[in-house]
Amino acid sequence: MRAIDENTITDAVLDQMASTLDPRLKEIMAAAVRHLHAFAREIALTPQEWLEGIRFLTAVGQKCTSYRQECVLLSDVLGLSSLVNLLNEKTAAESHTDASVLGPYYRENSPPFEPGQSIATRTHGQEIAVYGRVIDSSGRGIPRATMQIWQTDEHGDYDMQRLDPGEMDLRGWCYTDPEGRYYFRSVRPQGYSIPMDGPVGSLVRAQKRHGLRPSHIHFLIGAPGYRELVTALYPNDDEHVGSDTVFGVTDSLVVKITSGDPASPFPDLPGVHYDFKLVAAGKNQLSNRVGADPSRITKPTEAQPSR
């Protein structure tokens, strides 16, 4: 029998897991055990702290419902969701637009809009224009790419947080034109707090973090032959753009809302000009339709993703 002490126990666990049939599960669990044990050894985790950790993780799981995912929120505030996105992006060799977290507010079947229309149909706020192209890695426009857009209103609420489940606002989809161009109008989005009434909120408060996400507009862009892109644009004038609680912001996704751009289809409106660069779909076709910014969801809806 193996003599088990605080160092040899790791190998004892790996030995017992060595019979795992699925090679990837075996690899993942072996790494999980090694890192988990190294963590406990490094900080000399005490029984009382262990018990507090167990209680915390239990509370996180029990806070989850069909319309709230506290485990994803925990992954977000620890930077894991963004890290997974970043690792996934690395698998694309060509230059491309960075991804950002999908979040829990994406809905399928949003309404189509024509070029130039506003996606703000039931909302007041400061009107803006958003325009640019969807291009490939050589800069050529991609025609008939589908672009889905969703964002918050001037109070930081998504439609499902203030409207009936059947209604949609501040979201929609369009095709790019033959040159890959897109343009639409909307209102300035507002940032918001992650849900602070659960165990993850308590942790974030104990860490003296503000718990806020900077304002942003979500995009989900696809075209035959290209890897699906899930991303978001972050206006640079939000004071929290450098301290996103879920680490979804990367430099290349920070945009300036400017006025008087002669290239704008709406020169009278403050506008965001952004070109999205897709990569050709290779054997690694993973989209990043995961990662998240689960937030104050007060109204469950059928359209709400059920993870």
Place this chain on the structure above:
Amino acid sequence: MRAIDENTITDAVLDQMASTLDPRLKEIMAAAVRHLHAFAREIALTPQEWLEGIRFLTAVGQKCTSYRQECVLLSDVLGLSSLVNLLNEKTAAESHTDASVLGPYYRENSPPFEPGQSIATRTHGQEIAVYGRVIDSSGRGIPRATMQIWQTDEHGDYDMQRLDPGEMDLRGWCYTDPEGRYYFRSVRPQGYSIPMDGPVGSLVRAQKRHGLRPSHIHFLIGAPGYRELVTALYPNDDEHVGSDTVFGVTDSLVVKITSGDPASPFPDLPGVHYDFKLVAAGKNQLSNRVGADPSRITKPTEAQPSR
């Protein structure tokens, strides 16, 4: 703004957590984030695998009730509970008996018994004797130490798994005598399976592990001036003594059930002879009343620990 990529994101998270007021929470969470990120980077965790992990941890939390702790069970089968015990034991400088997991079957207010009595009051099975001394690190007997004992029956069931909540069997407590001696009779305990009907059971099955704990007798021993000892003895003839699913067995706790020991108070019975060595209570007074072997609990009882 910091440029976030798959390497710098770890420092970005640590920066945001640097305002944590409690220095130990700050230390623990910083280590947790570093090890969690290193894990994801090492195996290049994909979005799909991340989502599977989220679903698994959500299911673990949601399986917990007031009488079942699936998070503790996960910690057990990953060897973390035992590791925490082992780390805690290291804080005692003197030689002492190794600890083992408390498990979820401990009950307070078990019945007292007199030396030589049997704790098997409603059970049939192969009768055994258990005897020895509770001693200090220099080998002197500790008088009037309290010793609590609990174990399974010949089918691997604890009393709460087959009797009414108000009834107890195969558990009890006694004082050691003026020389530190204890002795009682019982029946051979039987090993058992961890609960296999939840997400942790599914993981253990996917790993082709048997999911069994070897047979054992639990002890919780205390005396004024000494650190409380939570441990268990494991008969060496159980075929799973070397492959405990929760890694509670250490060499020094494996015992032989022998016959004809002239030192036995019951020479006609197969017996276990074991001396328990306590350490003086220092400034580090942590007991290890945590760690666990949560198991098939079919009957919740008031006495059931509610963690």
